[in-house]
Amino acid sequence: VDAFCKEGQPSEAEHVFEMTAQKGAEPNVVTYNSIIDGYFLHNRVDAAAKLFGLMIERNYAPNVVTYNALINGYCKSKQIHKAWLLYQEMLGKGLIPDVVTHTTLIGGFCLVGNFHAAEQLFDKMHAYGQPPDVQSYATMLDGLCKAKQVDKAIAVFQQMENHQLEPSIVIYNILINGLCNAGKLEPARELFKGLSAKKVEPGVVTFNTLINGLCNEGHISEAFTLFNEMEGRGCVPNSGTYNVLVRGFLRNGDKLSVEQLLREMNQKGLAAD
């Protein structure tokens, strides 16, 4: 059922649902959760809400995962108010929101630009007995960066290390991007250089992020050097890499380099945007 839901084939999922029901197998909460999440994945918010109502009608008690899926659906569709109501509802039922619940809500608040509410919730997580994990930090840091509060993001990042959490490459990508967007190239470079010492390997996104930042600030040749280092560090440039670089060279009026890069893209079967 879950597989069909994720693939966007609700009728097939229903089919399986009925077949097993005919054989006397009762659906359980997980069955419902899978379908609810599947609806949200395909933007069928109303269908998800309806099924949630139906499951309660049929006396299947929603659990934390059910609520998390619903809250996520509403957050992703920017209906943070409905998400918050569900959060209150689960509290009222004595269900204990977990890290997923809180992280989802933090992301939801950030998505609608309510960074303050996001931060408040993030700060309360320790008190709620659900300390933020690496994913929570990623969500919060990205939110702070998007709110142009890079300095605060760096401070929160440092807290992370105090809590014995190992920052993942995603965390670094977020910070490097935030620093670049704030025009703080030097700290971004330093974070990047320090990766190997932290035993974290940069990925394609890491390179793309920094290359983009360098291009935006007019450091094309440095960007190009970085680009040339990618393969040696196990990263294959993708179309995003090339597009960012091409744009940089275009701004510089460097037609020769642009042509060279476009040829390379062609050879590799990558699409120019």
Place this chain on the structure above:
RNA sequence: GACUGAACUCCUC
């Protein structure tokens, strides 16, 4: 045991 969150970069919406 199966179902839920971050995931960031470029482009598009």
